Amino acid sequence: MRILLVEDDVLLGDALQAGLKQAGHAVDWARDGISAETALATEDYAAVVLDLGLPRMSGLEVLRKLRAKKQALPVLILTARDTVEDRIKGLDAGADDYLVKPCDLGELNARLRALLRRAGGQPAPVLAASGITLDPATHAVTYRGKPVELAAKEYALLLALMQQPGRALSRPQLEQHLYAWGDEIGSNAVEVYIHHLRRKLDAEAIRTLRGIGYVIAKDAPA
Amino acid sequence: MKSLRLRLVLLTTAAVAVVWLVTAVFTWRSALHEIEDLLRHPPATARHMQKERADLAGEIAEHLLLPMLYALPGLALVLVVAVGFSLRPLRRLTDEVATRAPDRLTPITSADTPSEIVPLIRRLNALFAEIDRALENERRFTADASHELRTPLAALRAQAQVALAATDGAQRRHALEQIILGCDRATHLVAQLLTLARLDAGTPHAMQDLALRRVAEEILAMSAGDAIACHCDLVLCDGDARVRGDALLLEVLLRNLVENSLRHGGATRIEVSIAPEDARAVLTVVDNGRGIPVDQRERVQQRFCRGAGAVRLDTVPGAGARGHNFCSSAGSGLGLSIVGRIAELHGGTFEIGSPAAGNGALVRLFLPLAATAANAAGADRRRTADH
Numbered sequence: 001m002r003i004l005l006v007e008d009d010v011l012l013g014d015a016l017q018a019g020l021k022q023a024g025h026a027v028d029w030a031r032d033g034i035s036a037e038t039a040l041a042t043e044d045y046a047a048v049v050l051d052l053g054l055p056r057m058s059g060l061e062v063l064r065k066l067r068a069k070k071q072a073l074p075v076l077i078l079t080a081r082d083t084v085e086d087r088i089k090g091l092d093a094g095a096d097d098y099l100v101k102p103c104d105l106g107e108l109n110a111r112l113r114a115l116l117r118r119a120g121g122q123p124a125p126v127l128a129a130s131g132i133t134l135d136p137a138t139h140a141v142t143y144r145g146k147p148v149e150l151a152a153k154e155y156a157l158l159l160a161l162m163q164q165p166g167r168a169l170s171r172p173q174l175e176q177h178l179y180a181w182g183d184e185i186g187s188n189a190v191e192v193y194i195h196h197l198r199r200k201l202d203a204e205a206i207r208t209l210r211g212i213g214y215v216i217a218k219d220a221p222a
Numbered sequence: 223m224k225s226l227r228l229r230l231v232l233l234t235t236a237a238v239a240v241v242w243l244v245t246a247v248f249t250w251r252s253a254l255h256e257i258e259d260l261l262r263h264p265p266a267t268a269r270h271m272q273k274e275r276a277d278l279a280g281e282i283a284e285h286l287l288l289p290m291l292y293a294l295p296g297l298a299l300v301l302v303v304a305v306g307f308s309l310r311p312l313r314r315l316t317d318e319v320a321t322r323a324p325d326r327l328t329p330i331t332s333a334d335t336p337s338e339i340v341p342l343i344r345r346l347n348a349l350f351a352e353i354d355r356a357l358e359n360e361r362r363f364t365a366d367a368s369h370e371l372r373t374p375l376a377a378l379r380a381q382a383q384v385a386l387a388a389t390d391g392a393q394r395r396h397a398l399e400q401i402i403l404g405c406d407r408a409t410h411l412v413a414q415l416l417t418l419a420r421l422d423a424g425t426p427h428a429m430q431d432l433a434l435r436r437v438a439e440e441i442l443a444m445s446a447g448d449a450i451a452c453h454c455d456l457v458l459c460d461g462d463a464r465v466r467g468d469a470l471l472l473e474v475l476l477r478n479l480v481e482n483s484l485r486h487g488g489a490t491r492i493e494v495s496i497a498p499e500d501a502r503a504v505l506t507v508v509d510n511g512r513g514i515p516v517d518q519r520e521r522v523q524q525r526f527c528r529g530a531g532a533v534r535l536d537t538v539p540g541a542g543a544r545g546h547n548f549c550s551s552a553g554s555g556l557g558l559s560i561v562g563r564i565a566e567l568h569g570g571t572f573e574i575g576s577p578a579a580g581n582g583a584l585v586r587l588f589l590p591l592a593a594t595a596a597n598a599a600g601a602d603r604r605r606t607a608d609h
Contacts, residue, residue, distance in 0.1 A: 009374075011374065011377035012374075016380055019383060022387050105379075
C-alpha cells in the first residue's frame with residue numbers, strides 16, 4: 001500500500017519511513033504541511049500518517065483541507081500532543097485514528113492495517129478471494145490451503161488486488177501502490193510481478209482484462 | 223468611611239465627647255445644688271465661710287471625678303468595640319487572602335477597602351500578576367519541554383524497532399547510527415533546556431568588565447572542529463569593545479549564534495565582528511547560508527520554534543533519508559531564546575537581518591559598553607530605590 005508520511009522531524013521521519021517500508025508499504029515522506037498538501041493533490045495514497053506540529057502549515061490544517069475536498073482517505077494522526085482536548089480536536093477535524101508519540105511501530109502498523117481494512121470495506125482481518133488468503137498482519141499468503149512464498153513487491157501487488165476483489169486495477173494504479181517517490185520503476189515491472197504471481201499461484205488466479213487491467217475474482221456469496 | 227484613620231478618630235472623639243458631656247451635666251447640676259444651699263444658709267463667720275468654700279470646691283471636684291471614674295470602663299469598652307469595628311475591613315481582607323488557593327492569583331477586589339490599605343493591595347495585586355505570569359511561563363515551558371522531548375524519544379524507539387526488524391546489515395547499521403544521532407540530539411536539547419531554566423531562575427551572574435573579543439576568540443576556537451566538519455570557514459574580523467558582563471553567559475550566547483549558522487544555515491563562511499557604535503558594543507555574526515526569511519524572524523525567537531530552514535525543508539519531499547551529522551541536525555528550537563535571555567540579562571538586545579549583499583543570515587547583538595553599563599546599572603538601582 002502506498003502511504004504518505006508527514007513528519008517534520010528528520011530522525012523520527014527516517015525511522016517511520018523505514019518501519020513502514022519493513023511492513024511492506026511504499027512510503028512517501030513529506031516534511032511540511034504544504035508539501036503534504038501538494039502530495040495529496042497529485043498522488044493516490046491508501047492512507048496518511050500525519051504529524052500535527054508542522055512547519056508552513058499545521059497538520060490539522062492539512063487534514064481540514066483534505067476533508068473539505070470530500071476525500072475519505074484514512075488519516076492517522078501521530079503526534080506528541082497528548083491531552084484529551086488535542087485528541088478530540090484531531091478526531092473531529094476528520095482523523096480516523098490518533099496515536100501519541102512515542103509509539104510502538106508494531107501498533108502503528110496494526111492500526112494502519114485496521115484503517116485500511118475498514119476503508120476497503122473488509123471487516124475480516126484476513127483477506128480471502130478466489131482460493132487465495134492473505135493476512136496483512138503476518139504477510140502470510142495461502143493458495144488453496146497451501147502457503148505461498150512471495151517477494152515484497154509481489155506481496156504488495158497481490159494485497160492491492162485482494163483488497164478490492166472483483167474490481168480491476170490498471171497498470172498505473174498498481175504502480176501507485178508499489179512505488180514511492182524516488183523508486184525506480186521498470187517499464188514492464190507490473191507485468192513481471194503479475195507473471196511471477198501467476199506462476200506461484202495459478203495462471204487463472206489473476207485475470208487480465210485487455211485495455212482495463214488486472215482483477216482477482218470475488219467469491220460468490222455463500 | 224473609607225479611611226481607617228478617620229473612622230478611629232471619629233469614633234474615639236464621639237465616645238470622649240459623650241463622657242465629657244455627661245460629666246459636665248452632672249457637675250453643673252451638683253454645683254447648682256451646692257450653691258443654692260450656700261445661698262439659703264449663708265455662713266455666719268469668716269471661718270465658716272472658708273470651710274464652706276473648701277467644701278464646695280471639694281464637692282465640685284468629686285462630682286467631676288466620679289462620673290469619669292464610672293465612665294472610664296465604659297469608654298474603654300466603647301473604644302474596643304469601635305476599634306474592632308474600624309478594623310473589620312482589614313480582617314475581611316485577611317480572610318480573603320487566607321482562604322486563597324496558592325494557584326489562584328487573581329487580583330484582590332474588596333469593595334470597602336480602607337484607603338490606607340489601597341496602596342498595599344495595589345502592590346500585592348501587581349506582585350500576584352507577576353507571579354502568575356512567571357507560573358504561567360513555567361507551566362508552558364514544562365509542557366513545551368515534555369512535548370519537545372517526546373519526539374526524539376519516539377524517534378529513538380522507532381529506530382530501535384527498525385534495527386531489530388532489519389533484515390539486511392546496511393539497514394540495521396543505518397538505524398543504529400540514527401539512534402546515536404538521536405541520543406546526541408536529546409542530550410543537546412536537555413543541555414539547552416537546563417541553560418534556559420538556569421537563566422530563567424535569574425541565578426546571580428559574575429559581572430565584570432571584559433573584552434568581547436576574548437569571548438569571540440574562545441568560542442570560535444572551540445567551534446573550529448565543527449566548522450571543519452561542515453566545510454565552513456570561521457573568520458574573526460579586527461575590532462573590539464569592552465562590555466560589562468558574565469563571560470560564561472556571553473560564551474553561551476555566541477556559541478548558540480555560531481551553532482545556528484553551522485547547523486541550519488548551510489553556510490560556508492561565518493564572520494564575526496565586534497565594534498563600538500553609538501555608546502554600544504555591537505557584535506555581528508554574518509553567514510552566507512540560507513538565511514531566515516523576513517516573515518519568520520519574529521517567530522524563530524520564540525521558544526521551541528524552529529525556522530523552516532532548520533529542518534532542511536525540501537520543496538520536493540521524499541528525497542529519501544540522507545546522511546545526517548551535526549551540520550544538518552535539527553536544533554532544540556531554544557538557541558535564539560537563550561540568546562535573547564542572555565542579552566536581556568546584560569541590558570542588551572539583538573536583531574536578525576540579512577547581509578547587505580548576497581544571501582545569508584545576519585545577527586547583531588547590542589550590549590552597553592563597559593562604562594555606560596555601570597552607569598545604566600546605577601540609574602536602574604536609583605530608579606528602584608525611588609519606588
